Amino acid sequence: xxxxxxxxxxxxxxxxxxxxxxxxxxxxxxxxxxxxxxxxxxxxxxxxxxxxxxxxxxxxxxxxxxxxxxxxxxxxxxxxxxxxxxxxxxxxxxxxxxxxxxxxxxxxxxxxxxxxxxxxxxxxxxxxxxxxxxxxxxxxxxxxxxxxxxxxxxxxxxxxxxxxxxxxxxxxxxxxxxxxxxxxxxxxxxxxxxxxxxxxxxxxxxxxxxxxxxxxxxxxxxxxxxxxxxxxxxxxxxxxxxxxxxxxxxxxxxxxxxxxxxxxxxxxxxxxxxxx
Numbered sequence: 001x002x003x004x005x006x007x008x009x010x011x012x013x014x015x016x017x018x019x020x021x022x023x024x025x026x027x028x029x030x031x032x033x034x035x036x037x038x039x040x041x042x043x044x045x046x047x048x049x050x051x052x053x054x055x056x057x058x059x060x061x062x063x064x065x066x067x068x069x070x071x072x073x074x075x076x077x078x079x080x081x082x083x084x085x086x087x088x089x090x091x092x093x094x095x096x097x098x099x100x101x102x103x104x105x106x107x108x109x110x111x112x113x114x115x116x117x118x119x120x121x122x123x124x125x126x127x128x129x130x131x132x133x134x135x136x137x138x139x140x141x142x143x144x145x146x147x148x149x150x151x152x153x154x155x156x157x158x159x160x161x162x163x164x165x166x167x168x169x170x171x172x173x174x175x176x177x178x179x180x181x182x183x184x185x186x187x188x189x190x191x192x193x194x195x196x197x198x199x200x201x202x203x204x205x206x207x208x209x210x211x212x213x214x215x216x217x218x219x220x221x222x223x224x225x226x227x228x229x230x231x232x233x234x235x236x237x238x239x240x241x242x243x244x245x246x247x248x249x250x251x252x253x254x255x256x257x258x259x260x261x262x263x264x265x266x267x268x269x270x271x272x273x274x275x276x
Contacts, residue, residue: 001025001058001098003045003089004065006032008169009104012204013062020208027054027065045085051092060100060211061093067139070114075138082142086149094157102210103150105163105220106143111135112192119192121242125257126249127194129165129220151218160215162266165222167196167258168229169203172274176229183230191241194257195228199274209267221263225271227254 002017004010005026014036017024026037027045039057043050045065055061066082067073073081086103093101107113110127111134112120120134135141150161170176176197183190198206206223213219228234234251251257263269 001027001054001060001093002037002062002064003027003054003085004063004104005035005037005040006030007064008200009166009203009207010064011035012201013064013207016201016204016208025054025056025058027051046081046088048088048092051088052096055092055096055098058093058096059098061089061098061102062207062211063089063101063103064207065089066104070137070139079138079142079145082139083145083149086146090149090153090157090159090161094153094159099157099159099215100211100213101150101153101159101161102207103146103161103163104207105147105165106140107165107167107193107196107222108137108140109133109135109143109147109165109220111137111140112194114139119241121245122194124246124248125194125238125251126259127222127257128259129222129262147218147220150220154216154218158216160213161218162210162213163218163220164203164206164210165220166203167198167224168193169198169200171200174200176274180229187230187232187237188241190230191237195230195234195237196224196256196258197229198224198271202271206263206267206269206271209269213266219262219266221266222258222260223263223269223271224256224258224260225273226256226260227273228256230254
């Protein structure tokens with residue numbers, strides 16, 4: 001069962017599952033009428049009745065439904081909607097006997113994207129899963145809470161739950177091309193994301209691979225392309241825009257300042273470089 005199945009990552013997830021001969025159910029707010037799914041349920045991921053209906057026959061869950069940014073809703077609405085949806089989906093999945101789950105966490109758990117008027121700096125790079133968070137916004141807090149919920153549900157239902165810390169995600173023509181051009185003109189605009197990105201089909205592949213992780217247990221992993229999206233050298237950008245950040249190992253050329261080794265070890269996942 002895929003929540004948020006009509007969204008940016010949801011559609012490629014459904015397409016990849018179909019390509020692999022895996023039937024999927026879809027939970028969406030409104031049925032667009034063209035989803036590659038065995039069953040489409042229109043409803044909110046925070047609604048237990050809708051979630052139970054969408055779980056019919058499912059043995060795994062990919063939870064992607066969320067308010068995607070804190071920019072267009074109140075902090076209360078963002079936090080309440082995202083955390084309630086994650087709790088509901090994982091609780092109902094566990095009660096239904098589902099033991100494999102993946103969910104969309106976010107780069108936002110670091111606190112870098114949405115905290116304060118000026119971009120904060122990470123304590124060190126490459127950023128890894130142990131980096132101290134600087135969250136001061138409802139979206140980042142919700143994603144932190146989602147990861148705690150995943151850990152609890154893994155214990156409660158003996159599930160495997162993988163939380164994928166997605167960066168800026170898009171297809172090249174649909175989103176990444178314009179984003180790359182904008183940041184090439186103004187690299188400061190990418191400082192909060194450390195100029196990282198992930199192509200949407202890689203995002204889908206990571207979600208499907210996460211369903212193969214044996215349980216019980218919960219894991220949070222960073223995923224991003226191996227190189228940054230702008231043409232400038234990584235260390236040069238870091239010295240200019242994050243001068244207080246400690247560079248703990250060399251980042252040659254345009255190497256992404258994010259440690260994705262946990263995703264490689266756990267999922268066997270390595271992303272592609274779409275932007276050269």
